[in-house]
Amino acid sequence: MKKLINSPDEVLTDALVGVAAAHPSLTVNPSDRYIARAGGPTPGKVGLVSGGGSGHEPLHGGFVGYGMLDAACPGEVFTSPVPDQILAATRAVDSGAGVLHIVKNYTGDVLNFQMAADLAADDGVRVEGVVVNDDVAVENSTWTAGRRGTGATVFVEKIAGAAAEFGADLGTTAALGQEVNDRSRSFGVALTPCTVPASGKPGFQLGEDEVELGVGIHGEPGRARGRLTSAREIVGVALDAIHADMPLSGDVLVMVNGLGGTPLIELYVVYAAVAEWLAGHGVWITRNLVGNYVTSLEMAGCTITVCRLTPQLTQLWDAPVVTPALRWGR
Amino acid sequence: MDTDLARTWVQAIAAAVDQHKDHLTQLDSAIGDADHGTNMHRGFSAAVTALADYEPGTVGAVLVKTGTTLISTVGGASGPLYGGAFRAIGKALDTTTADAPQVAAALAAGLASIEKLGAAAPGDKTMIDAYAPALAAFRQQADAGADLGAAAVAAADAAEEGMRATAPMQARKGRASYLGARSIGHQDPGATSTALVFRALAETLGSRAESLGAR
Numbered sequence: 001m002k003k004l005i006n007s008p009d010e011v012l013t014d015a016l017v018g019v020a021a022a023h024p025s026l027t028v029n030p031s032d033r034y035i036a037r038a039g040g041p042t043p044g045k046v047g048l049v050s051g052g053g054s055g056h057e058p059l060h061g062g063f064v065g066y067g068m069l070d071a072a073c074p075g076e077v078f079t080s081p082v083p084d085q086i087l088a089a090t091r092a093v094d095s096g097a098g099v100l101h102i103v104k105n106y107t108g109d110v111l112n113f114q115m116a117a118d119l120a121a122d123d124g125v126r127v128e129g130v131v132v133n134d135d136v137a138v139e140n141s142t143w144t145a146g147r148r149g150t151g152a153t154v155f156v157e158k159i160a161g162a163a164a165e166f167g168a169d170l171g172t173t174a175a176l177g178q179e180v181n182d183r184s185r186s187f188g189v190a191l192t193p194c195t196v197p198a199s200g201k202p203g204f205q206l207g208e209d210e211v212e213l214g215v216g217i218h219g220e221p222g223r224a225r226g227r228l229t230s231a232r233e234i235v236g237v238a239l240d241a242i243h244a245d246m247p248l249s250g251d252v253l254v255m256v257n258g259l260g261g262t263p264l265i266e267l268y269v270v271y272a273a274v275a276e277w278l279a280g281h282g283v284w285i286t287r288n289l290v291g292n293y294v295t296s297l298e299m300a301g302c303t304i305t306v307c308r309l310t311p312q313l314t315q316l317w318d319a320p321v322v323t324p325a326l327r328w329g330r
Numbered sequence: 331m332d333t334d335l336a337r338t339w340v341q342a343i344a345a346a347v348d349q350h351k352d353h354l355t356q357l358d359s360a361i362g363d364a365d366h367g368t369n370m371h372r373g374f375s376a377a378v379t380a381l382a383d384y385e386p387g388t389v390g391a392v393l394v395k396t397g398t399t400l401i402s403t404v405g406g407a408s409g410p411l412y413g414g415a416f417r418a419i420g421k422a423l424d425t426t427t428a429d430a431p432q433v434a435a436a437l438a439a440g441l442a443s444i445e446k447l448g449a450a451a452p453g454d455k456t457m458i459d460a461y462a463p464a465l466a467a468f469r470q471q472a473d474a475g476a477d478l479g480a481a482a483v484a485a486a487d488a489a490e491e492g493m494r495a496t497a498p499m500q501a502r503k504g505r506a507s508y509l510g511a512r513s514i515g516h517q518d519p520g521a522t523s524t525a526l527v528f529r530a531l532a533e534t535l536g537s538r539a540e541s542l543g544a545r
Binding site: 053075076077078079080081082083084106107108111112115137138139145148196198199201203204216218 | 355356359363364365367368369372401402403404405406407408409410411447448502503504505507508510
């Protein structure tokens with residue numbers, strides 16, 4: 001294992017110290033382990049709290065700021081946060097207007113956020129949740145824990161965050177977050193595995209000419225293994241899977257997201273193929289993101305997320321946002 | 331079982347998890363996300379520390395404290411599942427000592443907590459596949475009038491058998507379920523740590539039973 005760390009046990013703590021030092025607009029609570037906006041809760045505004053295992057940076061801490069999250073709760077690498085820290089963050093950001101939890105659909109994340117929500121409700125904080133489950137690679141059936149939450153989490157956090165900033169109430173903010181999730185689908189491909197610092201070994205092995213299709217963002221293997229072909233062919237597999245699940249039409253927001261170990265030039269090669277495929281199917285990309293937003297440590301590969309936009313969602317996407325990892329319009 | 335033995339049980343689990351940490355993580359690498367050993371180790375180490383200067387009034391208090399600590403430190407699904415189970419077991423043992431039928435009833439409350447939170451059933455390739463047969467074996471022994479030590483040994487044997495039986499199963503819950511049929515052939519890490527919990531109970535109560543018998 002070659003990593004720029006001080007010790008496998010201290011990675012999260014050391015990184016939080018770095019986040020605090022790099023971003024004066026954020027406040028990092030080292031004992032309760034959450035990252036929040038430095039100014040405290042915005043009066044009258046619904047608070048947005050997300051969180052999950054670390055190793056996906058900039059998700060979620062990099063999306064704390066004006067127009068997006070109020071707080072993020074990082075767990076250990078690839079391990080969901082514990083209820084205590086989610087509860088502390090929820091209390092810290094509640095202005096009285098209630099708090100929306102944005103949770104990726106993994107058993108651990110859902111259980112820990114639910115426990116925190118129950119405890120917050122006991123304190124009189126109104127909490128609603130949106131569970132993001134956009135990954136089409138997982139069959140949503142009695143045979144699985146349900147679809148995973150991946151790239152669409154960024155869309156939900158941005159659009160629900162904009163709505164809350166405009167003064168939407170808790171129910172409206174939650175409904176918009178749910179709408180974004182329902183209109184979004186993702187598919188991931190990995191070229192290499194990644195190594196959790198505490199384990200020291202790669203999560204799986206891949207041959208020189210192999211790719212993991214339908215991979216998750218936690219170093220867990222995907223559903224199938226394929227040959228490494230051209231970017232165009234791999235994009236075809238991903239978009240065919242998305243299109244089969246949710247027929248694409250009209251205006252879309254597309255994110256080509258690097259998993260941590262793929263250079264931007266390759267992401268643009270992928271984006272070109274995505275644009276070509278969608279244009280060939282009469283689908284128009286009106287908004288896009290290309291870059292590393294939901295990573296999986298140093299894994300090489302990408303996820304492709306497509307959201308079918310409405311005029312309202314486009315407007316909220318365009319609304320000002322000022323966070324370490326996403327900023328425009330202000 | 332008294333408060334000292336309850337504490338010894340938790341210490342024995344912590345020692346077993348420490349010893350098998352890499353094995354648990356290795357099993358989790360195959361079908362999960364390679365953190366089960368690390369997380370369990372962090373949680374049970376914290377539980378041992380929390381119990382060190384704690385003066386419990388009941389057997390249950392030890393286990394409730396353990397469960398609360400696990401929820402606060404483990405994370406993932408294992409935190410709420412193990413933490414909730416220990417809290418449920420503890421709440422059912424609101425006494426200074428507990429006999430085999432009382433422990434059987436408490437263990438049943440622990441399983442009910444896991445089933446409710448995890449929405450899983452036997453055969454889903456989870457902790458339940460070790461826990462359910464362990465509970466059945468414990469209960470059978472307790473009903474037959476066996477002492478705690480014998481019941482716990484039977485439970486540990488059944489847990490290990492259940493653990494091994496998870497290998498050919500296809501996962502239907504948790505992260506392993508994302509793999510579909512590719513989860514087949516790998517022993518479940520959660521069932522494996524559950525077997526460690528029951529083996530630790532057998533070692534705690536079994537040795538005590540033997541020493542009591544020798545007296």
